[in-house]
Amino acid sequence: MQSRILRPTLAIYTAAFLLFLYGPMIVLAILSFQSSDGGPQFPIRDWSIYWYQHLLGLTETSRVSQLPVGDSLLRSILLAFMTTVVSTILGVMSAEAFRTKFKGSGPAFYLIILGMMVPGVLVGLGMALLSNTLGIGRAWWGTSFVLHVVYTYPFAFLVMLAIFNRFDRSVEEASLSLGVSPAQTFRRVTFPIIFPGVLSAMLFSFTLSYDEFSRTLFTIGSQLTLPLAIYGTFSVEIYPNIFAFGVLTTLFSFTLLVIYGLLMKRFTAKAARFKGQEEN
Amino acid sequence: MTALSTDTPTKPTHSPAELREKQDRRRAMGLLTPGLLWMSLFMVLPMCMVVYVSFWTQTTFAVESTLTTASWERFLSSSTYLSAIGTTLRVWAIVLVATVVVGYPVALFIGLFVRNKTFQTALLVACVIPFWTSFLIRVIAWRPMLGTEGAINVILMKLGIISEPLTFLLFSEFSVLVGMTQIYCVFMVGPITFMLGRIDPSVIEAARDLGASFGTIFRRIILPLSLPGVMVGSIFVSVMVLGEFATAASLSGRKVNLLGNIIVSQVGSLKWAFAAVAGVVLTIIITAVIALALRIVDLRKEM
Numbered sequence: 001m002q003s004r005i006l007r008p009t010l011a012i013y014t015a016a017f018l019l020f021l022y023g024p025m026i027v028l029a030i031l032s033f034q035s036s037d038g039g040p041q042f043p044i045r046d047w048s049i050y051w052y053q054h055l056l057g058l059t060e061t062s063r064v065s066q067l068p069v070g071d072s073l074l075r076s077i078l079l080a081f082m083t084t085v086v087s088t089i090l091g092v093m094s095a096e097a098f099r100t101k102f103k104g105s106g107p108a109f110y111l112i113i114l115g116m117m118v119p120g121v122l123v124g125l126g127m128a129l130l131s132n133t134l135g136i137g138r139a140w141w142g143t144s145f146v147l148h149v150v151y152t153y154p155f156a157f158l159v160m161l162a163i164f165n166r167f168d169r170s171v172e173e174a175s176l177s178l179g180v181s182p183a184q185t186f187r188r189v190t191f192p193i194i195f196p197g198v199l200s201a202m203l204f205s206f207t208l209s210y211d212e213f214s215r216t217l218f219t220i221g222s223q224l225t226l227p228l229a230i231y232g233t234f235s236v237e238i239y240p241n242i243f244a245f246g247v248l249t250t251l252f253s254f255t256l257l258v259i260y261g262l263l264m265k266r267f268t269a270k271a272a273r274f275k276g277q278e279e280n
Numbered sequence: 281m282t283a284l285s286t287d288t289p290t291k292p293t294h295s296p297a298e299l300r301e302k303q304d305r306r307r308a309m310g311l312l313t314p315g316l317l318w319m320s321l322f323m324v325l326p327m328c329m330v331v332y333v334s335f336w337t338q339t340t341f342a343v344e345s346t347l348t349t350a351s352w353e354r355f356l357s358s359s360t361y362l363s364a365i366g367t368t369l370r371v372w373a374i375v376l377v378a379t380v381v382v383g384y385p386v387a388l389f390i391g392l393f394v395r396n397k398t399f400q401t402a403l404l405v406a407c408v409i410p411f412w413t414s415f416l417i418r419v420i421a422w423r424p425m426l427g428t429e430g431a432i433n434v435i436l437m438k439l440g441i442i443s444e445p446l447t448f449l450l451f452s453e454f455s456v457l458v459g460m461t462q463i464y465c466v467f468m469v470g471p472i473t474f475m476l477g478r479i480d481p482s483v484i485e486a487a488r489d490l491g492a493s494f495g496t497i498f499r500r501i502i503l504p505l506s507l508p509g510v511m512v513g514s515i516f517v518s519v520m521v522l523g524e525f526a527t528a529a530s531l532s533g534r535k536v537n538l539l540g541n542i543i544v545s546q547v548g549s550l551k552w553a554f555a556a557v558a559g560v561v562l563t564i565i566i567t568a569v570i571a572l573a574l575r576i577v578d579l580r581k582e583m
Contacts (some may be wrong), residue, residue, distance in 0.1 A: 013386065017385075018406055018525075021407065022410065024422050025417075027410050028420075028421040095313040097308040097309070114319070115319055117395055118323060121540050122562060125555055127326045128327075130326050133329070138528060150322050152321075186543065211414050213416060217544070227416055251412040
């Protein structure tokens with residue numbers, strides 16, 4: 001095979017691809033350290049953390065209005081939390097249901113999966129029309145919340161389905177036949193096994209909901225979530241404070257990812273220890 | 281387990297296995313009901329509402345439930361709306377081809393040429409990490425990159441390749457295409473890598489031992505076996521690109537109007553019926569595209 005030429009070529013190509021993926025974010029991060037009199041472009045007049053201070057409201061009066069992050073951030077986190085709880089519970093329940101064969105499982109499967117495929121504008125529009133017709137007020141904790149679950153529940157469901165597929169049912173049956181109640185069996189046997197999956201489902205749901213935007217746009221009402229507050233600033237001129245905000249949210253997401261990694265590692269370490277004990 | 285116990289000669293109607301199966305099924309239905317109910321109420325019902333409202337009567341600031349096809353007629357006779365359909369299809373086709381062309385070699389490298397599992401995972405993770413930043417931030421990040429005083433123009437001018445900044449880079453269809461390709465490319469790389477990773481290396485080795493060139497191996501083995509991955513990736517990318525509006529809204533300077541943008545602007549001016557018509561058109565396009573993709577490759581057979 002001509003892999004002597006092909007392999008290095010593909011390696012260089014992949015490196016270029018990664019640069020393509022990361023380039024804009026790197027440029028954005030560099031420009032977030034622009035000085036207070038600089039614009040959202042090169043050259044950097046002077047390195048400063050002015051726009052970070054501006055973002056956090058620590059600067060004197062400025063020509064640029066502050067990004068409305070405070071309340072909307074709180075709302076976004078709360079909404080993501082609610083979405084995580086509901087979609088993870090629904091996901092675990094439905095995946096558990098799919099362990100038994102039943103008629104109509106095909107359509108049921110596709111109905112759930114459709115939730116992640118339908119474009120956000122469409123369900124958002126439908127929900128807005130529905131709430132108009134029924135006279136229900138639009139709010140982030142109502143109309144937006146149910147759509148967020150429609151979006152994240154399929155992800156949680158798929159993650160849990162993958163976990164349940166690899167899960168030996170006889171362990172549960174052993175517990176049940178030893179006279180342990182179903183509730184207790186779930187808590188002591190099933191849950192520890194599926195916990196990594198639950199954690200992944202929660203991570204998916206939280207981050208998808210936290211960043212969700214197109215489903216929220218028409219259904220939010222007057223109190224905005226974070227992505228919408230950011231979207232509102234798009235139509236006018238942009239300033240480096242958006243870049244500073246981008247860097248901070250990215251760090252926030254990475255923190256979540258690290259917490260997830262640590263929890264996962266701790267859990268697998270614990271599981272390994274139990275296994276070791278049994279083998280002794 | 282249940283299969284074994286059905287062999288024992290018991291009364292056919294009340295065998296314990298059958299009872300248990302029935303009980304299991306009832307339990308499954310009980311567990312599934314809340315989820316299906318949620319999807320029906322908050323996804324299917326709103327979608328039906330879009331279709332229904334597209335036949336309502338639009339007045340200046342409201343809609344009435346008197347049925348009419350006026351909105352449809354206006355939509356189908358307006359060149360603005362029809363050209364939005366054209367733009368949507370064009371952007372979709374270009375981005376789809378671009379994600380395949382840009383993503384396939386990357387998938388080929390990660391899936392087939394990297395033998396070290398850890399390195400393979402690390403590369404895949406490196407592709408996914410950008411998803412941990414906000415979608416809107418990733419879109420807006422293209423502005424300082426492509427602008428007249430942006431990174432690319434600055435670098436090209438410093439290198440002396442151009443003397444005037446390129447103006448077509450930002451606030452044009454080009455910037456929308458570049459932005460979308462970057463954002464959605466990973467959805468193509470992932471499935472293709474997955475399919476390529478499943479190819480048995482001994483098949484390729486056998487072909488090589490029999491004297492096949494890499495071109496032949498690629499054409500006869502690698503490409504056909506990776507096609508389902510391309511299809512899955514295409515479905516992902518298509519669904520997301522067709523429903524897009526934010527990238528066009530923030531990178532095109534209002535020059536590119538996708539169907540999604542039409543919906544947003546119509547809702548903004550309270551023209552609910554027109555927005556609904558655009559929504560139904562969009563739904564039809566997406567359904568057609570997915571149906572076509574599924575016709576080309578039978579996913580259930582291939583996966």
